[in-house]
Amino acid sequence: MVKIVDVAKRAGVSTASVSRVISGHPGISDELRERVNVAVKALGYRPDLAARRLRSGRTDTLGLIVSDIRNPFFTEVSRAVEDVAYQNGMRVLLCNADEDPDKEAFYLEMMRDENVSGVILSPTLALLKSLRPANYPFPLVLVDRCERDTDADAVVLDNFDAGYRLTEHLITQGCQRIVFLYGSVGSTGPQRHQGYLAAMAAANLAPEAEPIAPRSERAREVASLLLQRNPLPDALAASSGLVLLGIAEAVKAAGVKVPGDIAIAGFDDLPWTSLVTPDITVIRQPTNEIGQTALRLLLERVAQPERAVRRVVLRGELLARGSTQLR
Numbered sequence: 001m002v003k004i005v006d007v008a009k010r011a012g013v014s015t016a017s018v019s020r021v022i023s024g025h026p027g028i029s030d031e032l033r034e035r036v037n038v039a040v041k042a043l044g045y046r047p048d049l050a051a052r053r054l055r056s057g058r059t060d061t062l063g064l065i066v067s068d069i070r071n072p073f074f075t076e077v078s079r080a081v082e083d084v085a086y087q088n089g090m091r092v093l094l095c096n097a098d099e100d101p102d103k104e105a106f107y108l109e110m111m112r113d114e115n116v117s118g119v120i121l122s123p124t125l126a127l128l129k130s131l132r133p134a135n136y137p138f139p140l141v142l143v144d145r146c147e148r149d150t151d152a153d154a155v156v157l158d159n160f161d162a163g164y165r166l167t168e169h170l171i172t173q174g175c176q177r178i179v180f181l182y183g184s185v186g187s188t189g190p191q192r193h194q195g196y197l198a199a200m201a202a203a204n205l206a207p208e209a210e211p212i213a214p215r216s217e218r219a220r221e222v223a224s225l226l227l228q229r230n231p232l233p234d235a236l237a238a239s240s241g242l243v244l245l246g247i248a249e250a251v252k253a254a255g256v257k258v259p260g261d262i263a264i265a266g267f268d269d270l271p272w273t274s275l276v277t278p279d280i281t282v283i284r285q286p287t288n289e290i291g292q293t294a295l296r297l298l299l300e301r302v303a304q305p306e307r308a309v310r311r312v313v314l315r316g317e318l319l320a321r322g323s324t325q326l327r
Contacts (some may be wrong), residue, residue, distance in 0.1 A: 002043045002044060002046075002096075004018050004019065004045070004046045006043055006045070006310050007036065007039045007040055007043060007045050007137040007286070008039075008164070009303075010039035010042065011035045011036050011038070011039035012035065012042060013032065013035065013036065015280055016038065017032060017314075018036050018039075021036040022036070022040070026194045027303075029172075034105060045109060055155050057317070059116065060089065060090045060091060060117070061090065061092070061093055061114060061116045062085055062090055062091070062092050062093070062116055062117055062118055062119070062120065062295070062298060063095065063107070063111040063114070063116045063118070063119035063120070063121075063138075063251070064078060064081055064092050064093065064094045064095070064119070064121075065095045065097055065104065065108070065111075065119060065120070065121045065122070065240065066078060066086075066094070066095070066096055066097065066106050066121045066122050067097050067098070067099050067122045067123070067124060067145070067185075067186060067221055068096065068097075068099055068242075069094075069096040069099060070242070071214075071240070071241065071242050072241055072268065072270050073144070073240070073241055073268050073285065074122065074144075075172060076287035076288065076291070077122075077144070077287050077290050077291040077294075078092075078094060078291065078292065079285065080288045080289075080290065080291025080292045080295075081120060081291040081292070081294060081295045083291075083292070084291070084292050084295040084296060085295055088295075088299060089212070090117075093111070093114065093116065095107040095110070096229075097124070099185045099186075099213075100124075101124050101126045101127050102171070104121075104123065104127050106126075108136065111138065112136065112137060112138070112180070116138055117138060117139075117302050118138050118139040118140070118141065118298040118299075118301060118302050119136070119138055119139075119140050119141070119298075120138055120140075120141045120142075120143050120285050120294050120295065120298055121141070121142055121143065122142070122143050122144045122145050122186070123142065123145055123186075124145075124185050124186060125145075125184075125186055125187055125190075126144070126184055126185075128142075128145060128147055128150065128186075128187055128292040129147075131149055131150060131239075132151075133150075133152040133230075134151070139153070139298060139301040139302060139305065140152045140153070140154070141153045141154065141291060141294050141295075141297045141298045141301065142154040142155075142156070143155050143156075143291070143294045144157070144186070144188060145186045145187045145188055146154060146187065146292065146311070147187055147318075150265055151309060152309065153297045153298070153301055153309055153310050154310075154311045154312070155293045155294045155297065155311075155312045155314070156163025156188075156288050156311070156312070156313055156314070157188070157285055157286075157290075157313070157314055157315070157316055158313050158314065158315050158316070159187075159188050159191035159192045159194075159195065160171075160191055160192070160194050160195040160198070160314075161195060161315065162192060162195060162267070162283045162315075163180075163191070163192030163193060163194065163195025163196045163199070164195035164196070164198055164199045165195075165316075165318050166192075166195075166196075166201075166237060166265055166266075166267075166276050166281075166318065167180070167195065167196045167199035167200060167237065167285070168199045168203075169265070169281065169318060169320060169324065170234075170235045170237065170263060170265060170324060171199065171203045171205070173263065173324050173325070173326045174234070174326045175234035175235040175263055175324075175326065176203075176205055176234055177206075177208070177231075177233045177234045177235070178196075178205070178207075178208070178233065178234060178235045178236075178237060179198065179208045179209065179210070179226055179233045179235070179236050179237070180193060180207070180208070180209040180210075180237045180238075180239070181209070181210050181212055181219055181222060181223070181236065181238050181239065181243050181247065182196075182209060182210075182211055182212070182238075182239035182240075182243070183211070183212065183213070183214030183240055183243060184211035184212060184214070185213065185214060186214070188239065188240070189211065189214065189239040189240065190211075192239045192267070193209055193211075193239065197209075197210060197248075208233075210222055212243070214240050214242055214243055215242060215246070216242045216243070216245040216246035217246065218246065218248065219238065219242065219243040219244075219245070219247055219250075220246035220247070220249045220250045220253075221246075222246075222249070223236060223247045223250035224248060224250045224254065227250055227251065227254040227255045227256055227262075230288050231298065232256070232261055232262050233262060234262065234263060235262060235263040235264065235265065235324070236262060236263075236264050236265075237264070237265050237266060238264075238265070238266030238267060239266070239267060240266070240267050240268065241266065241267060241268030241270050241273075243253075243266065244264070244265075244266030244267065244268065244271070244273070244280070244282070247264055247266070247271075247278065248264065248276065251264060253274075258278060258323050259278065259322065259323055259324060259326050260320075262281060263281075263323060263324045263326055264281075264323050264324075265280065265281040265282065265323060266280070266281075266282055266283075267282060267283045267285065267316075268282060268283075268284070268285060269282050269284035269285075269319060270282075273321075274279070274321070277322075278321065278322025278323050278325070279321040279322050279323065280321055280322075280323040281319060281320050281321045281323050281324040282319050282320075282321070283317065283318055283319075284316060284317040284318075284319055285314075285316050286314050286317075287317075289314060290314065293312050293314075297310060297312070
C-alpha cells in the first residue's frame with residue numbers, strides 16, 4: 001500500500017509538506033502543490049481520511065447554504081466554490097434554503113451535526129439581523145448578503161454603488177419616471193434600492209420603488225400592473241436577475257416596445273439577457289470571483305481562527321445595451 005512517505009519521496013518534499021497540500025492548508029505555493037499532486041496521481045495514493053479526521057477533530061467537508069438555487073447567480077457562485085474546494089481536496093455539502101429562515105436554521109443545525117469545517121452562507125434578512133457567528137462551532141463566511149455590523153467574514157458586491165450607477169445610466173439616457181423593483185427578503189435588494197434613491201435624489205427626480213419577493217413570477221405580476229399605466233413609466237429597473245426576468249416576460253406579454261415605449265435594466269449578466277432583442281442593460285456581478293474568494297476566506301479562517309474579520313467588497317460592471325438606448 002502506498003504511504004505518505006512514498007509520495008514525499010517521489011515529489012522530493014517532506015511528509016509535512018505532502019500533508020499540508022492534501023489537507024488544503026493555505027499558503028502552499030502552486031509549484032509545491034503541483035509537485036505533490038503529480039506524485040499522488042502517479043502513485044495512486046489515497047489518504048486515510050477517517051484517520052485524519054480523528055486526529056484533527058475536523059472533517060474535510062464544507063457547508064454551502066444558498067438562499068435560492070434557482071437563481072442563476074447562486075448557481076454560478078456555487079460552481080466557483082466547488083471548484084476551489086475540489087482543488088483543495090475538500091467536499092461541499094450544498095443546501096438550498098429557498099429564502100426560508102426555518103430551512104436556514106435547520107440546515108445550520110445539520111451542519112453542526114455533520115461537524116463541517118466551515119460554512120458559506122447567503123442569509124435571509126431575517127437571519128442576518130439576529131446572526132451571531134460566535135454561536136456556531138464552525139466558522140461562517142457570508143456571501144452576497146451582509147450588513148455593516150455583522151461580525152463575520154464576507155464577500156459582497158458594492159450594492160449601493162451598483163444601484164446608483166444603474167439608475168444614473170437610465171437618467172443619462174433621458175429616463176425620469178423610473179420604477180425600481182427590488183427583492184425584500186435579503187440585504188442586497190434594500191442596499192441597491194438605497195443606491196437608486198440616492199441617484200434619483202441627485203437628479204431631483206421622484207422615486208418610485210416596490211419591495212417584492214425575489215421571484216420571477218411575482219416580478220411579472222407587479223410589472224404587468226405597471227405596464228397598464230397611461231402614461232407608462234420611462235423605465236423599469238430590477239434588483240436581481242430573477243426580478244429582471246419577470247419584468248422582461250411582462251413586457252413581452254404586454255406587447256410593449258423596448259426601448260421605444262419603455263426602457264428596462266437590472267442585475268446579472270445571464271445568457272438570455274444578451275440573446276433577446278434588444279439585449280438588456282445589466283450590472284454584471286463577478287460571480288466566479290465571489291465564490292472563489294468566499295472559499296479561500298473560509299479556508300484561511302479554518303487555519304487561523306483568531307485572525308481579524310475580513311470583508312471583501314467587489315464592484316459590478318455596467319453593461320449598457322440596447323434596452324436602454326433611448327438616444
